[in-house]
Amino acid sequence: MRTERRGPAASGRVRIIGGSLRNSRLQVPPLEGLRPTPERVRETLFDWLAPVIAGAHCLDLCAGTGALGIEALSRGAAEVRFVERDARAAQALRANLARLGTANGEVVLADARDYLRGAPRRHDIAFLDPPFDLGLWAELARQLEAGGWLAAGALVYVESPEQVAPDVPAGWQVHRQGKAGAVRYALYRT
Secondary structure, three states, X not given: OEOOOXXXXXXXXXXXXXXXXXXXXXXXXXXXXXXOOOHHHHHHHHHHHOOOOOOOEEEXXXXXXXXXXXXXXXXXXXXXEEEEOOHXXXXXXXXXXXXXXXXXXXEEEOOHXXXXXXXXXXXXXXXXXXXXXXXXXXXXXXXXXXOOOEEEEEEEEEEEEOOOOOOOOOOOEEEEEEEEOOEEEEEEEO
């Protein structure tokens, strides 16, 4: 979840926009290139997910600030596993979860590619927002699909630069999609 520095990350805080943690602020460490999903995009995404988020088991790959996963917890997800490769970002995420009193979020310090080579746990929703400059969408999507990480009928959120249409597995169907500024985002049904 990293590329150019912009938006809320520069201020050091990200706001949770809905659910039980609404208006809570996440502390964002001053890490080069940390790029939280914009509020407007998160609001749209979670409007799309409203019918299925309660009780969902979620995977937040390349978690960064954890804004997507914490938003899911705020809106009733049963659990979220956050995978983040940067130790400072992972520590900040653990601190935010503790400060917010959320016990059903687990932070795993690992590169997403390595993590997805491990023993799978099925998830209803996966958030796939890798660092834009690494171009990992196709590789991570393929690993999610082939590795048994997705429950039947799972939803996968994919965020990329506006000019990039990520290559996803053939069986994934676009459920909803949009653009906001320099960001393209889509929700796929597997």
